[in-house]
Amino acid sequence: MRFKPMQAIGKNKQMIGVFGGLNQSSVGADNEFLDMKNVSSRLYPSLTAPVANDDFYTAEKPCQIFVKNEIYLIDENSIMRQRENGSKRILNLYRNKLDRTLVGMGAYICIFPDKQVYNTATGELLDMEASYTQSGSISIAPVSEGSSFVKIQGTNLGKAFNKDDVVTLSGFTQYTDVLNGAKAIKEIGDNFIVITAVDENGAALRSITEERGVKIERKLPDLDFVCEFNNRLWGCSSANHEIYASKLGDPTNWNSYQGTAADSYAVSVGSDGNFTGVISQQGYVVFFKEDYIHTIYGTKPSNFSLDTVQARGVAEGCSRSLCHVNETVMYVGRDAIMAYTGGMPESVSDKLDLRWTGAVANQWRGMYFVDLILGDTRTTYVYDLKNNLWMKEDSHTNKLISRFYSNGVLYESYADDRDLYSRAIGLSDGKWFDVDWYLESVYLEEGTIDQKKVHSLQFNVELEVDAYFAVYVRYDNDVTWRRVASVTADRRNTYTVPLKLKKCERYQYRLEGHGWFILYGMSKTIGKGSER
Template structure:
């Protein structure tokens, strides 16, 4: 006689030995945390706290920043600073959105057009605008000496020893008699000196300036190349019948275009204008000249693009200039104006208001698009933000420290979020909810500029300069639902956590059963041995979630999950 037997319930133990950071989705992978704060993947596969942030004092609300040769330049209001020393005043209002670009020896502030020479400390402006109530115009030679003895007539003069200004042609032509040709031939290029006190101040040789107000001399108004200049005048190519005084408001202006985003590439500044839907480049090596067209390889460059919509950002990447709109990328090819070409790729561009998210990390470009965070290596953008979940973000500001991409974004409700993307391992972590207005890197260190004006130095490896590890802020990490992957009847028995918790640090383990409230299961304090095995015995449940929280340093090495599994009937 045999009695029916009962099959024993099997017990399984699963281990998590790799911690995968932040994954804000309904069913995150084992080893991921649905939500967390002040957690880092810097010691992957071990989970630890983020590095300390060391206060650098208050910047006074720095706005635009730029680092050149390890020196920080920044703006505050209407002032430009080199480290903590004011070096220039800015002409535009303090509310203007500024950019600082390094080009050669210069540090240039846009849209003000103020230029600082970092080698000799001089300051000047890219734009020039000089006016005069009256000017003297004089026909002259290339060496600026005036023509004084010539005949002005519509017919050839009998005296062949003098020059003849032929008014019978349009435009008029200065001629000299050639004994070999036995005829009157044109003199090469003639020039006109335009002089008045201060009219040429700030203008340089071969600048292109816009001249206006010369009534009766239409050929001398408009964009003119300067062939000689001093404080009291300029010389341009042209011809007049005789020296004269011209009254009115005469203006000589070296214009600076209105550009929304600026970048430097191959010794030129490049910019884009939403006002004209143009891409612009300055003259080679000369950021003061944007309308120089002499037929040379050094000329300025301008082109109107057909892609609709506003420009949202610009960056130099792998030797190319990239301009972005929200739905496309414009890439510039070529080495000189005669062979420049624009290639348009319809793809995820930069989100409006997230132009500061454009950051290069390890030869890859990262930025915030209208729908996600992407990486770009020269082909098409690829999403890297699946782990951030179904949350819409905007107004991204980013930086790079130690091979990691740090990005501050805001939710649709205006809540601040700071994330870190571990480029090497492809993992995200969430740091905290502070508001950051800018990131910058200097001498291998990373800094964040806070909304309240303070500056914090970032230490992503979790160590302080004196070698001590630690974090004063509170940290926490919350798993998703554990146990939902098993379809048969089961219940979770316990968790075992191997953590490193030194003296002065604490950790509390909380458990949530079957979507209930969080219940404190265990609190442990660090000891001299530092390495602890923390057992957490559970109530019978279908699934559970863990929340680890604490203060000070900790490292989470692995976790064992013990579960009893039965049949298909629950």
């Protein structure tokens, strides 16, 4: 009897020289990973360790970081320059949560909720709000006969204010409709202010005195979130359902309505929910709620307009995830991490399977560094916008209170750590030598659910001296990782690590190591087996 010759089972060799990032969905590509730690795509298409996050200064106590030409440190009750001879200024409030909103405007650092302004040029710390309460007799009289300019004079009456401030006057018992209300200060001295006022008939006021009860105030609304745009501060209040803008060039005046292009601005918002964040973007200001995006267009109060769209906005507790990465606004929403360039935002986190309760983020070298609060831990994830990849760095339990980008450097500070950290490319080209890392592949089925034989698996890895690298595998539904190869580098070199695997339906590999590395590529030779 003659039998038909059996055909040899073919082998298929595949090369992978372009690596993807995290993919925690049900189906992933061969070059993607279910999990990783301390891996970066900055050498794409290869993978390597992240740039080292080096400590550069030890503060007196944990603090927030702000950079305005120099580094400034803001702790629970003070602000100071980071340099050793920097003088400390005491803030109005004691904030042990270290959760102040810090906004730069010209030479100023505007500090909320303290409502103070630090002048970086002079070192002065000024209050945005100011008030005078009458403590003795004051006089009110025209500056000259028949004049509409009225001088209000009393001991220290003008000391807390500035020329052109718009203040609210109250407590006048004479000319109540004329003197009580918002007035612009035309001239000022320590003991007087000059305003404009005429009686109900348009005539000049007569000279009068007031003995008690007069109050003069420069007030700011209580703001939930604040940003700077076009030389104004912009803020919002969930309690009042309003959006505000300061007077042009003046962070202390929010009630100036004099009919000029420099006026303050306010508008009511009718959408449901609390405000969750604000940022400027491509010539306009964008206010977020969890389910709405409110955009202010225009260049001056007379042409400011509000546009509202229903879309996924910033999640509660994630206002500090808002930042620009190149020309894109990135932020963490309720159930997705979003990219926004105007119009409608888009999710970039479909490959992540995570549930977060808070986030702090900023950008560095075209990547979005976001610290996600996941239960009791915080983990840094990095989104590479250019290559559309998610990478993962380390997890920790210490609360990140500052992540600030300036002049090519990413600064960080933590709630329980006096050390301050920075990430930058320096003389070492950012190599991180003392780093533990791993990569865990997706489940690999090689295009068939049949049994298959992995004849060879090779990895091309560059290691620094004393760096360590090991390969682990597991098969089918096994939960145990088995080490199948390892290398310890005795010199800087590129190593090819070959290995053979057993027959299986599917498998995973895990690369694990310590020290600086570059993963250039891998290859695998697969032989098809039977259905059993």
